[in-house]
Amino acid sequence: MRQKIVAGNWKMNTTIEEGMALAQSLLERSSEIPQRVTMVVAPPFTHLYAVNQQIRESKIKLGAQNCATHENGAYTGEVSAQMISSVGCQYVIIGHSERREYYGEEATILNKKIKQALSSGLIPIFCVGERLEQRESDHHFDVVETQLKEVVTILNPSDFSKVVIAYEPVWAIGTGKTATSEQAQEMHAFIRKVLAQHFGTLSAQTPILYGGSCKPSNATELFAQPDIDGGLIGGASLQAEDFLAIAKSFPLT
Numbered sequence: 502m503r504q505k506i507v508a509g510n511w512k513m514n515t516t517i518e519e520g521m522a523l524a525q526s527l528l529e530r531s532s533e534i535p536q537r538v539t540m541v542v543a544p545p546f547t548h549l550y551a552v553n554q555q556i557r558e559s560k561i562k563l564g565a566q567n568c569a570t571h572e573n574g575a576y577t578g579e580v581s582a583q584m585i586s587s588v589g590c591q592y593v594i595i596g597h598s599e600r601r602e603y604y605g606e607e608a609t610i611l612n613k614k615i616k617q618a619l620s621s622g623l624i625p626i627f628c629v630g631e632r633l634e635q636r637e638s639d640h641h642f643d644v645v646e647t648q649l650k651e652v653v654t655i656l657n658p659s660d661f662s663k664v665v666i667a668y669e670p671v672w673a674i675g676t677g678k679t680a681t682s683e684q685a686q687e688m689h690a691f692i693r694k695v696l697a698q699h700f701g702t703l704s705a706q707t708p709i710l711y712g713g714s715c716k717p718s719n720a721t722e723l724f725a726q727p728d729i730d731g732g733l734i735g736g737a738s739l740q741a742e743d744f745l746a747i748a749k750s751f752p753l754t
């Protein structure tokens with residue numbers, strides 16, 4: 502059975518005190534996280550060390566929201582995958598639409614980042630997803646296929662087997678507008694088909710998360726879909742109550 506994951510992308514939110522309080526709330530209720538669900542929190546870089554101190558003995562895992570394209574050196578302001586790993590992270594989000602849109606992160610950059618992540622032993626959560634006009638002009642499958650082919654399908658099978666994919670339609674991120682469970686399932690099945698063309702049966706094990714205004718009220722329906730293995734959660738991961746409720750939204754079997 503595929504791994505079930507809920508990953509909380511805190512984005513550029515919370516002071517260190519607020520972030521630690523949020524981590525503490527999750528920690529205190531971590532026994533509520535179902536056994537087969539992996540919970541990941543991805544706070545800002547400045548919080549990683551402190552949050553790791555809080556959660557490292559628990560079943561909550563730590564992730565970062567980004568990593569540098571290079572291993573080390575004169576890259577002022579950047580944070581390497583190795584540094585991220587050294588503060589206790591196991592996951593790193595790569596290719597989030599906000600990074601693509603506001604920081605010009607395209608395939609060349611994302612290829613470097615995913616390689617850095619993998620060589621530092623981090624699990625990349627690689628994001629794909631179309632913009633509204635691309636869906637409206639019926640190009641959403643092409644867009645997502647290209648995003649996968651530029652980065653993921655050129656990995657070797659061993660590296661690929663470590664990757665988590667997140668399908669995040671850009672029009673649903675932070676907008677309150679969620680893809681319907683049918684739209685999400687259709688795209689997740691398509692993603693798995695593209696991956697299977699390159700990696701065969703390995704793709705059956707790849708967790709594919711949905712992201713985009715996922716909240717307690719829609720998570721149950723989304724997570725009931727056969728190819729949706731969890732969520733990458735933005736806004737709702739900033740409230741422990743909501744994030745835990747989402748983690749408890751998987752079907753029982």
Ligand code: PEP
Pocket residue numbers: 510669673674675676677712713714715733734735736737
């Ligand atoms: C995200 O940023 O990855 C995300 C899915 O955000 P939100 O849940 O707020 O739409």
